[in-house]
Amino acid sequence: MGVLDSKVPSGPLAEKWTKHKNEINLVNPANKRLIDIIVVGTGLAGGAAAATLAELGYNVKTFCYQDSPRRAHSIAAQGGINAAKNYQGDGDSPYRLFYDTVKGGDYRSREANVYRLAEESVNIIDQCVAQGVPFAREYGGLLDNRSFGGVLVSRTFYAKGQTGQQLLLGAYSAMNRQINRGKITPYNRHEMMDLVLVDGKARGIIARNLVTGEIERHAAHAVVLATGGYGNVFFLSTNAMGSNVMAAWRAHRKGAFFANPCFTQIHPTCIPVSGDHQSKLTLMSESLRNDGRIWVPKRKEDAEAIRAGKLKPTQLGEEERDYYLERRYPAFGNLVPRDVASRAAKERCDAGYGVNKTGEAVYLDFAAAIQRYGKEKALTSGLKNPDAATITKLGEEVIENKYGNLFQMYEKIVDENPYKTPMMIYPAVHYTMGGLWVDYNLMTTIPGCYSAGEANFSDHGANRLGASALMQGLADGYFVLPYTIGDYLSDDIRTGPISPDTDEFVKAEEEVKARLEKLMSGNGLHSVDHYHKKLGKIMWNKCGMARNEKDLKSAIKEISELRKDFWENVKIPGEINAKNQELEKAGRVADFLELGELFAKDALTRNESCGGHFREEYQTEEGEALRDDKNFTFVSAWEYKGEPKDAVLHKEELKYENIELKTRSYK
Amino acid sequence: MSGLIKSSIARKVVMALSGLFLVFFLLQHFTINITSVIDPETFNSWSHFMGYNPLVQYVLQPILIAGVIIHFVMGFVLEIQNKKARGTSYVKYRGGANAPWVSRNMIYSGLVVLAFLGLHMYDFWVHEMAYKYVEVLPENPTRYHEETVEKFAPFWRTVIYVISFLLLSLHLWHGFASSFQTIGVNNKYSSAIRLFTKLFAIAVPLGFAFIAIYHHLNPITH
Amino acid sequence: MKLFLKIWRQKSAQDNGSMKDYTLDGVEGDMSFLEMLDVLNEELISKGEEPVEFDHDCREGICGMCSLQINGEPHGPDRLVTTCQLHMRKFNDGDTIVIEPFRAKAFPVIKDLVVDRSAFDRIQQAGGYVSVNTSGNTIDANAIPIEKEKADDAFNAATCIGCGACVAACKNASAMLFTSAKVSQYALLPQGRVEATDRVLNMVKQMDLEGFGNCTNTGACEVECPKGISLENIARLNREYLAASIKG
Numbered sequence A: 001m002g003v004l005d006s007k008v009p010s011g012p013l014a015e016k017w018t019k020h021k022n023e024i025n026l027v028n029p030a031n032k033r034l035i036d037i038i039v040v041g042t043g044l045a046g047g048a049a050a051a052t053l054a055e056l057g058y059n060v061k062t063f064c065y066q067d068s069p070r071r072a073h074s075i076a077a078q079g080g081i082n083a084a085k086n087y088q089g090d091g092d093s094p095y096r097l098f099y100d101t102v103k104g105g106d107y108r109s110r111e112a113n114v115y116r117l118a119e120e121s122v123n124i125i126d127q128c129v130a131q132g133v134p135f136a137r138e139y140g141g142l143l144d145n146r147s148f149g150g151v152l153v154s155r156t157f158y159a160k161g162q163t164g165q166q167l168l169l170g171a172y173s174a175m176n177r178q179i180n181r182g183k184i185t186p187y188n189r190h191e192m193m194d195l196v197l198v199d200g201k202a203r204g205i206i207a208r209n210l211v212t213g214e215i216e217r218h219a220a221h222a223v224v225l226a227t228g229g230y231g232n233v234f235f236l237s238t239n240a241m242g243s244n245v246m247a248a249w250r251a252h253r254k255g256a257f258f259a260n261p262c263f264t265q266i267h268p269t270c271i272p273v274s275g276d277h278q279s280k281l282t283l284m285s286e287s288l289r290n291d292g293r294i295w296v297p298k299r300k301e302d303a304e305a306i307r308a309g310k311l312k313p314t315q316l317g318e319e320e321r322d323y324y325l326e327r328r329y330p331a332f333g334n335l336v337p338r339d340v341a342s343r344a345a346k347e348r349c350d351a352g353y354g355v356n357k358t359g360e361a362v363y364l365d366f367a368a369a370i371q372r373y374g375k376e377k378a379l380t381s382g383l384k385n386p387d388a389a390t391i392t393k394l395g396e397e398v399i400e401n402k403y404g405n406l407f408q409m410y411e412k413i414v415d416e417n418p419y420k421t422p423m424m425i426y427p428a429v430h431y432t433m434g435g436l437w438v439d440y441n442l443m444t445t446i447p448g449c450y451s452a453g454e455a456n457f458s459d460h461g462a463n464r465l466g467a468s469a470l471m472q473g474l475a476d477g478y479f480v481l482p483y484t485i486g487d488y489l490s491d492d493i494r495t496g497p498i499s500p501d502t503d504e505f506v507k508a509e510e511e512v513k514a515r516l517e518k519l520m521s522g523n524g525l526h527s528v529d530h531y532h533k534k535l536g537k538i539m540w541n542k543c544g545m546a547r548n549e550k551d552l553k554s555a556i557k558e559i560s561e562l563r564k565d566f567w568e569n570v571k572i573p574g575e576i577n578a579k580n581q582e583l584e585k586a587g588r589v590a591d592f593l594e595l596g597e598l599f600a601k602d603a604l605t606r607n608e609s610c611g612g613h614f615r616e617e618y619q620t621e622e623g624e625a626l627r628d629d630k631n632f633t634f635v636s637a638w639e640y641k642g643e644p645k646d647a648v649l650h651k652e653e654l655k656y657e658n659i660e661l662k663t664r665s666y667k
Numbered sequence B: 001m002s003g004l005i006k007s008s009i010a011r012k013v014v015m016a017l018s019g020l021f022l023v024f025f026l027l028q029h030f031t032i033n034i035t036s037v038i039d040p041e042t043f044n045s046w047s048h049f050m051g052y053n054p055l056v057q058y059v060l061q062p063i064l065i066a067g068v069i070i071h072f073v074m075g076f077v078l079e080i081q082n083k084k085a086r087g088t089s090y091v092k093y094r095g096g097a098n099a100p101w102v103s104r105n106m107i108y109s110g111l112v113v114l115a116f117l118g119l120h121m122y123d124f125w126v127h128e129m130a131y132k133y134v135e136v137l138p139e140n141p142t143r144y145h146e147e148t149v150e151k152f153a154p155f156w157r158t159v160i161y162v163i164s165f166l167l168l169s170l171h172l173w174h175g176f177a178s179s180f181q182t183i184g185v186n187n188k189y190s191s192a193i194r195l196f197t198k199l200f201a202i203a204v205p206l207g208f209a210f211i212a213i214y215h216h217l218n219p220i221t222h
Numbered sequence C: 001m002k003l004f005l006k007i008w009r010q011k012s013a014q015d016n017g018s019m020k021d022y023t024l025d026g027v028e029g030d031m032s033f034l035e036m037l038d039v040l041n042e043e044l045i046s047k048g049e050e051p052v053e054f055d056h057d058c059r060e061g062i063c064g065m066c067s068l069q070i071n072g073e074p075h076g077p078d079r080l081v082t083t084c085q086l087h088m089r090k091f092n093d094g095d096t097i098v099i100e101p102f103r104a105k106a107f108p109v110i111k112d113l114v115v116d117r118s119a120f121d122r123i124q125q126a127g128g129y130v131s132v133n134t135s136g137n138t139i140d141a142n143a144i145p146i147e148k149e150k151a152d153d154a155f156n157a158a159t160c161i162g163c164g165a166c167v168a169a170c171k172n173a174s175a176m177l178f179t180s181a182k183v184s185q186y187a188l189l190p191q192g193r194v195e196a197t198d199r200v201l202n203m204v205k206q207m208d209l210e211g212f213g214n215c216t217n218t219g220a221c222e223v224e225c226p227k228g229i230s231l232e233n234i235a236r237l238n239r240e241y242l243a244a245s246i247k248g
Helices: A013-023 A044-056 A096-102 A111-130 A163-179 A248-251 A287-292 A302-305 A325-326 A338-350 A367-378 A386-413 A469-492 A503-518 A530-542 A549-569 A581-605 B007-036 B040-052 B054-086 B105-133 B144-151 B155-182 B190-216 C032-045 C118-125 C148-158 C165-169 C176-187 C197-209 C219-223 C230-248
Strands: A037-038 A059-063 A186-188 A191-200 A202-208 A217-219 A220-225 A264-270 A294-299 A363-364 A423-432 A448-451 A634-641 A650-653 C003-008 C018-024 C096-100 C109-111
Touching: A013 A111, A037 A044, A044 A059, A044 A163, A044 A186, A044 A220, A044 A469, A059 A191, A059 A338, A111 A163, A111 A469, A163 A186, A163 A469, A163 C118, A186 C109, A191 A217, A191 A248, A191 A503, A191 A581, A202 A220, A202 A503, A217 A503, A220 A248, A220 A469, A248 A448, A248 A581, A264 A287, A264 A338, A287 A386, A294 A302, A294 A325, A294 A338, A325 A338, A338 A363, A338 A423, A367 A386, A386 A423, A448 A469, A469 C197, A503 A581, A530 A549, A530 A581, A549 A581, A581 A634, B007 B040, B007 B054, B007 B144, B007 B155, B007 B190, B007 C197, B007 C230, B040 B054, B040 B144, B054 B105, B105 B144, B105 B155, B144 B190, B155 B190, B155 C230, C018 C032, C118 C176, C118 C197, C148 C176, C165 C176, C165 C219, C176 C197, C176 C219, C176 C230, C197 C230
Parallel strands: A037 A059, A037 A220, A059 A186, A220 A448, C003 C096
Antiparallel strands: A191 A202, A202 A217, A264 A423, A294 A363, A363 A423, A634 A650, C003 C018
């Protein structure tokens, strides 16, 4: 077992969680009042955890770098949230959701965690409806569902293309209730700069007040990190501009193992890059693949003509189009999992069939769906022999009702009307399956330091299925962490308040200040963004959708050089003790420059292709990912030893007792 | 209940209800006045009734005066609060890009109407009070039409009246429908309310202006 | 294209700010407004000047962090967009663009174009929630059917991103659209009706305490709202408030 103890309870899979909940230690309500918990990050996982912990009686402090918890990037999740409710009666069950998730993750996730997630998924929907989350409903007044990639049932609950927003506002409202009760003290516009350990236990954090620049010490009995993913290591991603790895990385440097950093999800349907000025990429929800058909021209000449602006996509007939997903994967068609769809798009574009100026875009076409819905609507509205224009109009209305905000967003950004001409899309970095290693209780390798949501690694293996991130964030936050943390805190009921004035805190504060001063004292040659963009280019070109040994090795070298350059030459104007967005960015990029190298190192170590990790050396003749279950059915958990190159690999063997490992097929 | 007196919404409701009351009064006033053009005798008899009926004089008239005072005092209070709520003003503010002029300048149209009310009260109400309570002249049910027409003999007064009616129209154009929104009515009938508001805001002030101009152009010659 | 920018610069909340002029060349139509400011900031940094601070995060129009009063309108001249989704193709070569922070007494400036909108958080904290425990031990989600139209209306109200454009646009700096959106979401759902009376009274009380102005129904908020939140919500808030005041 080595140093990693996953603490998965014994017993049959379906009973593990209940059994565990029955057996773990509890803290009685009176004692909870004596315990303080810090929650860093206020997205779905952090917000939900903070609300529930406060409701249970703990004293909670929340931290977020935004001006309000409501702005956490969970808000941008569009398509929906999975739950094994089986409201559609299409044979869904927690087991099937569990199975789909493990298979979708290409058999690199921990069985017991995933099953628990599937089990809790049903509670999430009940909980959110009770909170007043306005999910989409059918005319009968019951909840509506849609389908997402990689599954054969309809289990996704949604609120138009704004599901993440509605769920986050739900969690935020639950937080507000506790803030009003005085059980949560929110520290907004605050960034965690370091984790403080006392006697080997996480006992607090050092935070920077982003308005005044003041460095603050905050002590608690336990620290929860729910700070999201690190997709911004690629500079361009669908993450928010401020999304960063700092909190997780600081914990990593203090002893928390970092798991599977190379497992990154490249989402297939994003708006393509338009130029060098681009600051971020915008996702078009996967739910669009319910109704949109993905294609490129069959003939290369047509693709070239389109790129040159001589041909319009609408001028190409059915037989001149290559619906490559439907061709290659007839069973799942346009609804294959994200990693598969992304690679297929890259394959077509690399082969010269891309359809925008840069040659890096494919079409997502709604014409067929508009016609289909239009006819259906005409029929149900009792229109006999409607003309083509009426059908189109009715169809467009249905599409607008389903995806209106996404279509509007596309039109604003691209300046084309997606109702009339197919959308152009291309894969982009979206989600990171890797993160802090946690055990079954969501505790990292630092006692008392927990991690929830995207920030941890546990549930999605090598590839996350659509609509599962929201599910995981809320399950961790509302239903898992608040209970498992009690097991740890039950030993702390007599500890009394933790003082933020001990040597450990003072020392940590000094280190943080020294680091900031070092950043400010660079030679002033290049801006922070200059380095971030360079890092992003290395990551995208060498650690992106397809990776190989040579590139990864050179990436490691380049990143390490870039890091050195950064610390010597970065230019940060403004003051250290004041609001300073450049300084904020610099701290984040400094950590990305370390993580990026570990990322490449992890990818280099994993000599197989699985999920989002595609090594060109390991593929089938048809170009599908080739997994190596014999040698790589493990979680890579990296221990910090100074430079990323010195990081030590620990393996958590993954045991599949309930699922047979199979080659993933969506054909 | 305290919210009913102190809250921002309550103050707005007071504005809306007093405004609606004044709109109703305006209609009543117009109905009587238009008879001065159509049939002077009806005008005289109705005016006499209004001037000497105890219910009108001792109950409705004070209510009306209170309504006017409440409406304009509250209007000032709100305006001052609203100005304060901005804090630092914008260097560039394109109010016209998102809201009609009338809705943004109720205070100005209101002030003009208020100033007009001063003149109007001086012209008619002060005269009436003096006639009845200071000079204690005998009742004369036939004097009203002639007195009214005489008032509009001077060109300047007629012009002031007409301009004021224009501003009254602008004030009504926003205020009438807006009152319904404030008391919580915004439903399928709202477009009808807005249409009626526009018709009312044009017709009634236009009618008043017509009366003024008519009397100016048709003086009584003895 | 080449642009002339007039930008509000203010070192901190305590300082008096002023407008500063900048000229920016090489702006492309495909850039978002914030990307244009990124380019300006890179120039300023290379010249050793302090970059312009502005709030932004998701850059896809949903987090509500970006603000900016652009040429006298919140989020600029385009409709149904936030500043991050406003694209430079809406401007012409040689244009002068005036960029200011959202102005309201309840939104004090922190630095440059960054304002403090925590007043909105406090309004929500006063009652913008349903008081159910987050334990998951509640009734089945489908136990209470909700009329689709009502659910859709509740959703539309709930799409408010809390950016503050309504306040910035309103000549009275009123926060009625924001407050009414939250009150409406819950007022329309059976789950929210239970506490409807206290919620509306408490939220309006907090809104007034924060120093926002009074609604005079100009409708500017609805026009400028990036999410198209309807004025019907304000009427509903008025209705709910009156009923609650009489009752409670």
